[in-house]
Amino acid sequence: MTVLAVDSSPLGMFGYFRDHRSDVLDWLGYHAWLSALPVVLGLLIALPLGWLAHRHKWAYPPLITAAGLLYTIPSIALFVSMPNLIGTQILDPINVAVALTVYTLALLVRVVADGLGAVPEDVVQAATAMGLTRRQRLLKVELPLAVPVIASGVRVAVVANVSLVAVAGTIGVPELGELFTNGFQLSVGSPYYPPITLGIVLCVLLALVLDLLVVGINWLTTPWRRAVAS
Amino acid sequence: MIEWLNDPGNWTAAGGVFDQLAAHLQYALIALVIATVLALPAGLLIGHTGRGRWLVTTANTVRALPVVGLLILLYVMLAPHIHDRGDTVYLIPTEIVLVLLAIPPILSNTYAGVDNVSAAVRDAASGMGMRGAQVVRRVELPNALPLIFSGLRSAALQVIATATVAAYLGLGGLGRFVYDGQASQNFAERNAGALLVALLAAAADIILAVIQRYTVSRGVSGRFPRRTVEDTDETDATDGTDETDETDDTAVTTQPAGHTA
Numbered sequence: 001m002t003v004l005a006v007d008s009s010p011l012g013m014f015g016y017f018r019d020h021r022s023d024v025l026d027w028l029g030y031h032a033w034l035s036a037l038p039v040v041l042g043l044l045i046a047l048p049l050g051w052l053a054h055r056h057k058w059a060y061p062p063l064i065t066a067a068g069l070l071y072t073i074p075s076i077a078l079f080v081s082m083p084n085l086i087g088t089q090i091l092d093p094i095n096v097a098v099a100l101t102v103y104t105l106a107l108l109v110r111v112v113a114d115g116l117g118a119v120p121e122d123v124v125q126a127a128t129a130m131g132l133t134r135r136q137r138l139l140k141v142e143l144p145l146a147v148p149v150i151a152s153g154v155r156v157a158v159v160a161n162v163s164l165v166a167v168a169g170t171i172g173v174p175e176l177g178e179l180f181t182n183g184f185q186l187s188v189g190s191p192y193y194p195p196i197t198l199g200i201v202l203c204v205l206l207a208l209v210l211d212l213l214v215v216g217i218n219w220l221t222t223p224w225r226r227a228v229a230s
Numbered sequence: 231m232i233e234w235l236n237d238p239g240n241w242t243a244a245g246g247v248f249d250q251l252a253a254h255l256q257y258a259l260i261a262l263v264i265a266t267v268l269a270l271p272a273g274l275l276i277g278h279t280g281r282g283r284w285l286v287t288t289a290n291t292v293r294a295l296p297v298v299g300l301l302i303l304l305y306v307m308l309a310p311h312i313h314d315r316g317d318t319v320y321l322i323p324t325e326i327v328l329v330l331l332a333i334p335p336i337l338s339n340t341y342a343g344v345d346n347v348s349a350a351v352r353d354a355a356s357g358m359g360m361r362g363a364q365v366v367r368r369v370e371l372p373n374a375l376p377l378i379f380s381g382l383r384s385a386a387l388q389v390i391a392t393a394t395v396a397a398y399l400g401l402g403g404l405g406r407f408v409y410d411g412q413a414s415q416n417f418a419e420r421n422a423g424a425l426l427v428a429l430l431a432a433a434a435d436i437i438l439a440v441i442q443r444y445t446v447s448r449g450v451s452g453r454f455p456r457r458t459v460e461d462t463d464e465t466d467a468t469d470g471t472d473e474t475d476e477t478d479d480t481a482v483t484t485q486p487a488g489h490t491a
Contacts, residue, residue: 069432071387072387072428072431072432072435073428073431074387074390074391074392074394074424074427074428074431075391076391076394076395076405076408076424076427077391077394077408077423077424077425077427077428078424080408080412080420080421080424081421081424081425084421090417159293159294160293162294162296163293163294163295163296163297166296166297166298166299167297167298167395169298170298170395170398170409171408171409171412172412176296177296177298177299179299180296180298180299180302181302183302183303183306184302184305184306184399187302187305187306187309190310191306191307191309191310192306193303193306196299196302196303196306197303199296199299200295200296200299200300200303203294203295203296203299204294204295204296207294208294211294
């Protein structure tokens with residue numbers, strides 16, 4: 001084996017990745033999981049709540065205000081107070097997942113309500129005239145038509161989550177944020193870039209991939225838009 | 231946590247709550263002022279001319295960057311060049327990151343606000359003889375204010391939340407309690423720090439909401455005294471998404487501005 005010269009320049013990240021492949025891939029996996037799962041959970045909870053806010057006028061202000069308030073809680077505050085609220089261990093990744101679910105939920109309740117509200121009235125009336133029940137109308141007409149609006153909200157949530165998950169690294173939850181704390185600790189005296197640049201590149205790539213995934217799902221679930229566009 | 235907060239010593243001591251609160255506010259305010267000075271005119275200009283939209287898109291992609299990573303990268307880059315200046319070595323990277331965070335919401339909301347002003351209102355303004363700069367200052371800016379404020383509010387929120395992470399670098403601020411508490415397993419201190427950051431963010435949001443209430447023209451927010459307009463629409467001042475039924479009102483409010491000219 002040849003001994004690799006330690007390259008501390010930003011491009012040393014390739015060598016760093018080679019040397020720490022299994023750790024880095026583990027962290028990437030955790031990071032992807034912690035960013036994506038809360039979006040799915042948050043969306044599942046936001047759908048009925050957003051529908052409620054759309055359906056009943058009285059429910060809109062309290063639900064949207066509550067969601068807005070949840071969103072004002074700083075992420076680090078939410079991460080560290082989770083163990084008290086749900087009785088988990090301090091460094092349990094579940095804290096991060098639950099905290100981010102709260103954020104996603106806060107963001108998406110409004111998006112779902114406004115997305116349903118943006119469905120044209122005549123379309124809803126046409127569906128009613130065709131004899132669809134309220135439930136069929138929601139599932140077959142209103143919800144599918146609201147998908148593009150909801151998807152744009154989900155894109156914001158997913159990209160924000162990737163960045164927020166990295167914050168949890170500063171309190172010791174294992175994910176790509178570890179690369180930053182690692183680089184910070186190795187930079188005493190002279191700068192050691194590889195883990196830091198690797199972490200940033202991987203975070204951006206992960207955000208990009210997850211964003212594309214949402215765009216793809218949006219594309220697949222709205223075939224009529226392509227029919228009109230062509 | 232309650233006990234920790236109830237101990238006056240934790241508040242008044244050097245490096246106590248009052249000191250860190252002042253530091254936290256200072257970091258956040260510097261960043262917000264710089265970001266507003268940069269992004270507000272840029273947003274107005276892009277919205278007014280319709281040129282340079284790529285700048286808004288570019289600023290938005292910055293949001294995908296992990297804040298902590300950027301913070302540490304900048305620190306590592308700048309640290310060898312800054313010596314013997316106390317906190318400056320932490321402060322400069324922190325402020326750069328906070329400004330970068332605050333620019334996208336302010337820029338894109340200002341742009342969207344100006345872009346949303348209906349063409350009829352704009353035409354009316356030029357019809358009354360206003361020049362470009364006057365249209366921006368007297369018509370587009372007032373009409374865009376609700377959206378600009380919502381951008382400012384989310385920027386303030388992000389900046390206050392992220393200033394917490396700055397303590398991880400070694401800077402002060404309320405994040406000190408969070409990270410020191412975490413390191414020394416003093417969870418009362420850590421949770422108290424987290425609570426204080428959340429309260430500060432909420433307070434900042436309320437203050438900005440109050441400023442918004444008194445600076446946004448009543449014609450734009452739809453907030454008229456009951457006797458002047460018989461049918462006050464129930465459009466809450468929470469956001470500026472309802473432009474459709476506002477166009478008439480906004481046209482009214484731009485008139486007095488024209489008369490004084």
